[in-house]
Amino acid sequence: MGEASESGKEQNEVVDVEVITLGKRFKVSDVPISMLGRDLRRMICARLPGKSGAHVVVQHGSSPLSLNQSLVQQGIVEGCVSLSCVYLPVNIAAAWRFLKGYQVDEEEFSLHGVTQLEGIQSGDQLMRLPNTLKRLAFADGFADNLDLDILPSSLQSLTLPDEFDQSLDHVNLPIGLRNLTFGQLFNHRIDHLTLPSSLQNLTFGWKFNQSLDHVEFPVALQRLCLRGDFNQSMDQVKLPGSLLSLHFSPMFNHSMDRVNLPTGLQSLTFGTRFNQSLEPEHLPSSLQNLTLGGRFDETLDQLRLPASLQSLTFGAEFNHPIESKLPRLQSLNFGDAFDQHLELGNLPSSLKSLSFGDEFNQPLDPGVLPNSLQHLAFGKEFNQPMERVNLPSELQSLVFGDRFNQAVSKVQWPSGLKTLTFGSRFNQQLSQLPQGLQSLTFGNMFNRRLDQIQLPDSLETLILGTLHNIVMERVALPTGLRHLSFGHGFTRKLDGVKLPQGPPNGAISGIPVATRAVAVSFLSG
Numbered sequence: 001m002g003e004a005s006e007s008g009k010e011q012n013e014v015v016d017v018e019v020i021t022l023g024k025r026f027k028v029s030d031v032p033i034s035m036l037g038r039d040l041r042r043m044i045c046a047r048l049p050g051k052s053g054a055h056v057v058v059q060h061g062s063s064p065l066s067l068n069q070s071l072v073q074q075g076i077v078e079g080c081v082s083l084s085c086v087y088l089p090v091n092i093a094a095a096w097r098f099l100k101g102y103q104v105d106e107e108e109f110s111l112h113g114v115t116q117l118e119g120i121q122s123g124d125q126l127m128r129l130p131n132t133l134k135r136l137a138f139a140d141g142f143a144d145n146l147d148l149d150i151l152p153s154s155l156q157s158l159t160l161p162d163e164f165d166q167s168l169d170h171v172n173l174p175i176g177l178r179n180l181t182f183g184q185l186f187n188h189r190i191d192h193l194t195l196p197s198s199l200q201n202l203t204f205g206w207k208f209n210q211s212l213d214h215v216e217f218p219v220a221l222q223r224l225c226l227r228g229d230f231n232q233s234m235d236q237v238k239l240p241g242s243l244l245s246l247h248f249s250p251m252f253n254h255s256m257d258r259v260n261l262p263t264g265l266q267s268l269t270f271g272t273r274f275n276q277s278l279e280p281e282h283l284p285s286s287l288q289n290l291t292l293g294g295r296f297d298e299t300l301d302q303l304r305l306p307a308s309l310q311s312l313t314f315g316a317e318f319n320h321p322i323e324s325k326l327p328r329l330q331s332l333n334f335g336d337a338f339d340q341h342l343e344l345g346n347l348p349s350s351l352k353s354l355s356f357g358d359e360f361n362q363p364l365d366p367g368v369l370p371n372s373l374q375h376l377a378f379g380k381e382f383n384q385p386m387e388r389v390n391l392p393s394e395l396q397s398l399v400f401g402d403r404f405n406q407a408v409s410k411v412q413w414p415s416g417l418k419t420l421t422f423g424s425r426f427n428q429q430l431s432q433l434p435q436g437l438q439s440l441t442f443g444n445m446f447n448r449r450l451d452q453i454q455l456p457d458s459l460e461t462l463i464l465g466t467l468h469n470i471v472m473e474r475v476a477l478p479t480g481l482r483h484l485s486f487g488h489g490f491t492r493k494l495d496g497v498k499l500p501q502g503p504p505n506g507a508i509s510g511i512p513v514a515t516r517a518v519a520v521s522f523l524s525g
Contacts, residue, residue, distance in 0.1 A: 017040065067107060117136050171193060177198060186208055246267070272293055290305070300326075312329055313335075322343075396417060415435065449470055
């Protein structure tokens with residue numbers, strides 16, 4: 001009878017708790033002395049600001065507040081008691097163990113201060129997310145029902161699992177969310193979902209194919225990405241004026257005649273099946289990057305590109321002459337079907353990067369490549385002589401495709417060339433290389449002597465193809481070489497090869513089994 005009476009008394013007795021921390025002092029009133037230390041710590045943590053990389057430890061005197069004992073069991077029984085709080089660095093190992101279901105002393109408090117969680121596997125791991133969390137991503141295979149209302153308000157980036165396919169009607173997303181990415185299977189309307197006003201990036205998964213007509217996009221939205229199956233009309237969609245980037249799915253193929261693209265749009269990407277006419281008024285004057293769909297095959301006269309455009313990428317089926325003057329582009333990428341002769345003046349003098357698709361195999365007349373060009377890449381079929389081609393003096397990177405196998409002994413390499421890559425069929429003798437070259441890659445069929453080439457001292461990477469199998473004893477490898485790779489067919493011994501002294505991160509791969517010993521000294525200087 002006496003013990004029952006004492007127990008009832010404990011249930012009714014309360015204390016006032018004064019919490020003291022650096023720069024702050026506050027009181028928690030009428031706390032039952034029967035309350036567990038865990039619950040009191042939660043109350044205290046809710047009143048304190050979260051700090052990235054640090055969690056709150058509550059002290060009663062010289063001892064930490066016990067989570068699994070009541071206040072009375074810890075001697076907190078009457079009047080006003082003082083507790084002190086300090087911020088300590090997060091124990092990442094303990095946080096990881098708690099997420100994996102292991103017992104840790106701090107339990108869910110071990111997560112406090114954590115700002116990023118990836119690979120969440122179950123709903124149980126979501127029950128006590130810290131108020132410091134900014135980024136949350138789920139593991140593949142997450143199959144539990146997901147309650148998005150419990151996510152902390154601090155969250156800024158949310159990547160939902162691929163299996164997530166629940167209705168989001170009237171769900172409250174964190175008010176500070178900036179990035180929202182749906183998984184592959186999500187395919188529900190979002191008309192009744194209030195997107196946070198802070199949202200800047202919105203990405204849908206591959207199965208999403210719902211109308212966006214009645215969706216209220218946040219005024220802060222900057223990037224909208226529609227992937228996979230999306231093929232809905234955009235005529236009635238109210239895109240926010242803040243939108244900078246719009247990416248359509250491979251399936252999208254609707255007319256753009258009535259679509260109001262934001263006047264500040266900078267990047268527009270169409271997918272594989274898009275083949276609709278684009279009138280001049282369709283493209284905002286602010287547009288900087290345009291990627292046309294794989295089936296798009298209009299002439300440039302019909303297209304009339306905005307003067308602001310800096311990057312233009314054609315789809316796989318585009319194959320029309322470049323008769324209209326291109327804007328002051330910096331990057332131009334042709335698709336696989338393009339195989340038109342380029343006339344002098346076709347390419348803008350501002351161009352820095354040019355890449356051709358697989359079918360291009362046209363001779364390049366002298367002067368057709370602008371002097372501003374820094375990066376040039378040919379496709380698989382290109383196999384034209386290069387000896388009369390004026391490679392731009394600013395060129396830094398040159399890539400040849402698989403079929404290229406022309407003599408290059410008389411090619412005038414630009415002095416600033418840093419990267420030179422040959423395709424799989426190239427098997428011609430080289431006589432000279434630019435003195436500033438840093439990376440040299442040969443394809444599978446190259447099998448020529450290297451001792452007749454003066455490899456520049458600036459060379460850092462040398463990659464030899466599958467068939468290269470010529471002795472290396474007389475090859476003068478540059479002293480600054482960092483990466484040297486042999487192909488599968490290389491069987492020569494390296495015993496007499498003078499390997500360069502390289503930095504600590506140097507690497508040699510593909511050394512044949514027949515090699516008895518290789519001595520390499522890595523110097524940090």
